[in-house]
Amino acid sequence: MMASKISPDPFCLLLLSSLIITCPLLGSSTVSQDDRKSYIVYMGDRPKSELSASSLHLNMLQEVTGSNFSSKSLLHSFKRTFNGFVVKLSEGEVEKLAAMSSVVSVFPNRKKKLHTTRSWDFMGFPQEVQRTTVESNIIVGVLDSGIWPESESFNDAGFGPPPIKWKGSCQVSSNFSCNNKIIGAKYYRSDGIFYQSDVKSPRDSNGHGTHTASTAAGGSVSMASLYGLAMGTARGGVPSARIAVYKVCWSDGCWDADILAAFDDAIADGVDIISISIGFPEPRDYFNDSIAIGAFHAIKYGILTSNSGGNEGPGLATISNISPWSLSVAASTIDRKFLTKVLLGNNKTYEGVSINTFDLQNVMYPLIYGGDAPNITGNFNSSYSRFCFLNSLDPALVKGKIVLCDALGSGREPFFAGAAGVVMQDEGAKDVAKSFPLPFSYLGTREGGNILSYMNSTSNATATIYKSNEENDTSAPRVVSFSSRGPNVFTPDVLKPDIAAPGVDILAAWSPLSPVSEVEGDDRMVPYNIISGTSMACPHATGVAAYVKSYHPTWSPAAIKSALMTTASPMSAGLDNDAEFAYGAGHINPVRAINPGLVYDAGPIDYIKFLCGQGYNRSALRMITGDNSICSDTINGTVWDLNYPSFSLSISHSEVISRVFNRVVTNVGSATSIYKSGVTAPPGLKIQVKPAILSFSSLGQNLSFSLTMEGTVDSSIVSASLAWDDGVHHVRSPIIVHVALKRKP
Structure with a gap:
């Protein structure tokens, strides 16, 4: 393919010489020698000219730079297997060079590092990020399916004894022990019933708990991969932190009684953050939900609970962990996707989605349509077998064949x-890849229809499936389809989810007792696996929360949560039509979160006021709080006055909006600072902030403001935002106005 001229944007990178990419043109300018930067000039295959590569490159440079030519600007010539060179150029010279017919692309000589498992680097959180010396005092409590202590991710080399504050214990058995990384481990089974695949100890036989724990706080392990896929350094958000494990999930699920028992212990044991990637298919009232209850009690001890939003998307009102005192996390994509090619006997190739580690060695296998292979003796017909339902296929017909x-x-x-x-x-x-127990590719109906047409055109239809390839996902981050969406069905005026974090195609530690595909009979047992879910997003947020906690050990759970939300990177409603109901405040940004400038703080009394305003029973509240709290004129608050880092308002169709929100922000940035408010709002919605400027004279100072909404909206979901800015900190809160959904009976 003939390469067209490539526009010389220095931030445009071509990965392959065969690609034609158009990038924004740069304006020409005169730049001094000192302002020249190092660029890669890529010219494709080896030069065909008899002129040496170096001479060719020097001649090109002389033509571009004219009187400014210096042979010293040519830093290196590529000449053995492909053609190109490294050179120092001004922006104007880049434009001229890229316009040459022999040049494929010009791009900056970017600094690269050893590959990682991508999610942390993708968030701008590299291995060498600045850390505190007290990170090893942070204890992350993980409520899940246990842990595989022998994993290299939990190696305790270099760790001292547990922090003095640790009050927990380890349930040591013949098959399990702790170390100075995993400082505590317990298992819970209230009914005492164990099944064949259950391991009666904190050991993980499922893989899920090991994966989440290593994502949040696993140590750095180089050359980790799943059979070569996602090769890199596997690491957690706080690799020096300690882990306390509370096994509450078994082969038949995770029971409320065990979850509450684990919360009880974790709080008393002295963990700093609780991570729980567990939920119900549908949301429950706050105090009919073991996770909401446990999280409420955790805040009284200064412990933030980070939990997964759920995998019931993309429908609205599907998010299940919705309590305002916990952090609810949506799952987003990262800049990596796995694609699997299918080659047919007619040489047509189709590319589907899966994580396929099997290599069929290019061998072509007979193709058969599931609808043509019903298990008649089992009383199945083609209307079942076409979907490949359980027991619906006839083994005699499909054995050794690829089934559509x-x-x-x-x-x-x-x-x-x-x-x-x-x-x-x-x-x-097709926005998430999964592992299966045999070679597999997931295609769209158009591709599938073409394959079926090919099968109907010949009596000898064949195909093969290739091992998956990793490709760059340029649309990331976006919220994945399975991630549960808001609104919060019990309190629509509290926005949920709170934030989005990587939850798609995440490589992390795994239990070798669990197959790669989690299907019995799959004999692939691995130390690291790639899986997806809001379960994977939650420990990313947990790790960031622990990172913030290491810098600010006295901050309340609400302050840490506020820091994560108000420093999040805004996401696009163009990619996620459900807007804030998909991603909350935006995509988590670990580095910015340790210095948010202002925080929206809240404590137990604020949530009690909120519950009073929600009409909760007085005697029930007294039992929940354990004191003599009663709902009164002073202990009563509307949902709009809960000091939350986001603003949400549910309305009826054609309602004229008039609503006031009251908030308090605490200065945690510069002692003397002036913040100016900035509001973005769609037509028809007027938003005012009073006062519009907040002047702080000391750290820890609290200042109040009100936000007033007025007007009408013509869409079911309307997005706006408020940002406080002092020239250094940008404290952004999402604002959403939405038409109330009819609540399910």
């Missing part, structure tokens, strides 16, 4: 039936 199925499934049925591979096709979202 009409819906995404787990791959269990073709696997158990002896298939060589599976191609599944439907109209579902």
Whole structure:
């Protein structure tokens, strides 16, 4: 393919010479020698000219730079397997050079490092980020399916004894012990019933708990991968922090009684942050929800609970962990995706989505349509077998063949039936890859239809499936389709989720007792696995919260949560139509979070006022708080006065809006500072902030303001924002106005 001229934007990077990419043109300017920067000039294959590569490159430079030519500006010539050179250029010279017909692309000589598992680097949180010397005093409590203590991610080399504040213990057994990284571990099973796959100790037989714990606080492990996929350094957000494990999940699920018992212990043991990637399919009232209850009691001891939002998306009102005193996390993509090619016998190739580690060595296998292989003896017909439902396929017909199925499934049925591979096709979202127990690719209906047409055109249809490739996802971050959305069905005027964090295709430590695909019979047992879910997003937020805690050990859970939310990077409603109901305050930004400038603080009394305003029973509240708190004129608050870092208002259709929100911000930035308010709002919605300027004279000072909304909106979801800015800190809060959904009975 003939390469077209590439516009010389110094931030445009070509990955392959065969790509044609148009980048924004730069304005020409005169720049001194001192302002020249190092660029890569890529010219494709080896030079065909008899002139040496170095001479060719020097001639090109002389033509571009004219009287400014200096041979010293040519830093290196590539000449053995491809053609190009490294050179110092001004922006104007970049433009001239890139316009040459022999040049494919020009891009900055960026500094790169050893590959990592991407999620932390993608958030701008590199390994060498500044850390405190007391990070090892931070204890992350993980409520999950246990942990695999022998994983290299939990190696305690270089760790001293547990922090003095630690009051927990380790349930040591013949198959489990702790160390100075995993300082505590307990398991809970209130009914005393254990099944064959359960391990009666804190040891993880599922993999989920090991994955989440290592994502939040695992140590750095180089050369980690899943059979070569996602190769890099696996690490947690706070690799020097300690981990306390509370095993509450078993082969039959995670029970409320065990969750509450674990919260009880974790709070008393002295953890700093609680991470729980568990939830219900549907939200429950705050105090009919073990997680909300546990999190409420945790805040009284200064412990923030970070929890997953749920995987019931993309429908609205599907988020399940919704208590205002906890951090609810949505799952976002990172700049990596896994694609799997399918090659047909007619040489047509289709690219689907999956994490396929199997290598069929280019061997072509017979193709069969699931609808043509019903298990008749099992009373199944083609209307079932086309979807490859459990037991619906005839093993005698599909064994050793690649099966085309009409819906995404787990791959269990073709696997158990002896298939060589599976191609599944439907109209579902293709924004997340999964592992299956056999070679697998997930395609759209158009591609699937083409494959079926090919199968109908010949009596010898064949195909093969390739091992997955990693590709760059330029649309990241965006909220993945499965991530549960708001609004909060019990309190629509408290925005949920709070924030988005990486939760798609995350590599982290794994239990070798659990197969890669989590399907029984899959014999791939690995130390690191790639999985997705808000379960993976939650420990990313946990790690960042622990990082902030290491800098600000006296901050309240609300202050830490505020820091994460108000420093988040705004996300685009163009990519996520559900706007703040998909991503909350935006995408988490760890480095900015340690210095937010202002925080929206709150304590137990603020949540009690909120509950009073929500009409909670007085006697029930007394039991919850453990004191003589009663709802009165002084202990009563509207939801709009809860000191939350976001603003949400539910309205009815065509309602004329008139609502006042009262807030208090605490200065944690510069002792003497002046913050100016800035508001963005759509037409028809007038938002005023009084006072518009806040002047602080000391650290820790609190100042109040009110935000008034007036007007009308013509959409079901309308987004706006408020930002306080002192020239150094940008303290942003999302504002959302939405038409109230009808609540399910």
